[in-house]
Amino acid sequence: MWQARGRRQGRIVIATRPRVSRIATRAAARLTDAARAGLAWGPPRPETDPLRRLTTPVLLLLAALCPAPAAEAAPIAFVLNSADATISEFDYLTRREIRRLPVLREPHHLALTPDGQHLAVGDTSGNALFFLDPVTGEMQNHITISDPYQLFFSPNGRYLTVAGLARDQIDIYDAHSYQLLHRIVAKSMPSHANYAPDSSVVYVSLQQSGRLMAIETATGRVIWNVPVGSTPAGVLFHNGQILVGVMGTDYVAVADPADGHTIRQIHLQPGPHNIFLDPGGRHVYVTARVSGYIDQLDPTTLALQHSFRVPGGPDDIVFAPDGKMWATLRWRQHVAVIDPVSGEYTTIATGRSPHGIWLNNDIPRH
Template structure:
């Protein structure tokens, strides 16, 4: 632990105040609060049952997280960590606010439904029944459409937000999970395969974009709007992808099953490691990294900057940087060299308590994953 603290003292030199990282522990029904100056958990906030994803409210006032098994939304003060209020809501697994701030859309994985709420009042406007496991949500930039992956049916569903109707359903591949909007197309991770695919919402054409490894999960735009970081939970990797060309520049091998990613304003990566109960902080410019222990099965993560001139919504202010809502990249094929991240091997175990079906995946072998030739990251 002292090495991690020393490393992050170096990371944060010159900053007026330390950033705060909020981590949702799905297996412990809690939120870990981590101070990046020491890179240690300084507080743990109890929840009821099983939280998964966390977003910022449209006004920037609250962090909003879903305790899916407890059927609750929790509104958290980003600065103090105080729980401001709780609202009853049906199975909020993955949730996103529309770019115009009017809608809150919830994918209810266990209850096979997509719920559309008026964001300001949390009034349920539409409930759309789906066949099997609505998983992740993304919007068109004009807030007209919401797209939801259906993990159990290999499909993506397109819903017209103006009337709550399903316009079309398109097959994309086995176990689609994360989905984001990328310059007129949707980028989707296929947990049942190794690749990310693009889906053109106008023509419904599906094409392979790039590969990262087994358990391809979701992609996260960096604050600079020029880079995507895509996760593979089974092969335990994070791929650095050019947002303009989809070229895979580097593939970082990270034991522990990287899942959700957040960034600080300098572009450092903070990732939850689902199978080891830790979070990773990693600077892709220097290769420096550190880990901190949190609760079991950490999933959603959010970085709140604490410095002069940077607001909590810094990532949303950068062009093309909001996951799920703004345009990012066009697809072309790419390769990418494998890079080992110097993190200490840790005992690997799957979460000891039940989690959402979408997050059950085999734990990787303890230690560092074997290097893969660069050619293996190219599309078939």
């Protein structure tokens, strides 16, 4: 439950006698000054004391040179329960749920802000963007934003692209002020997105129309809009090409960023949904939500290496410091923790229809 904390303020009334000696008055004033300065109780040294005049500047200099250490992040896995309107937070070391925070209606995806200070959570039918502290997991605030189903910050930290699946729109915002810069009509059901490495172009899949479109981020101009296959979803810019999970088929389409044409198809388990590159760049993973598999590909050749059977609708993936993969299981109300070497996994209960997931093990420090 989300609780707000506050302070109670009170007054201390000191009764004094009508007549107070000058010595008592001066002593009280000195004690008050000491308390305000945060000094130890006791008689202050005279202003002419050379030791005080020497140590005070030294202490101030040491304080400036040796600031207090930054708070370490608690090991938190954030899971968005889209059908429960909640966010579950787990200690990813003990795998126990720490808390469950309510949102408005339907949280699906999340992203860390470019400065690493906030974790943005899109509540799509609630038309709200919630901000959490990525270190402590506490709720900070929220703003009104239209249909934030998917959200992606650009690599250069200047833009936020929001795919509005229900409203057939793609919105590009200023990533700092959240001012709307461009709104692009996208028929229909814009789903997932990814940027070119230089942030100049964002690529968005259109689920219902079976297309992939490229948009110039600075102007909002549509560069191209081409067919890619039935029900495209996940998009990943990888090694100079665009990978698209085409859910209505058994393949990942490999597209040319210049004009969007399909170069080749990588045939995998039926229903490839989303695509992820592990932190070391050693493998590409593709979740096949419908068939219940996670496919592991060679990052260079995109050849299939392993298929891990993970029933329950594997959807989004993140990677823990111990090398395990955490995957949301949309249809089982669980998260799977998978060993990518053996394929063995355990599950953790969460809310209904878990979708987006993020671990705070890699927060950038500024």
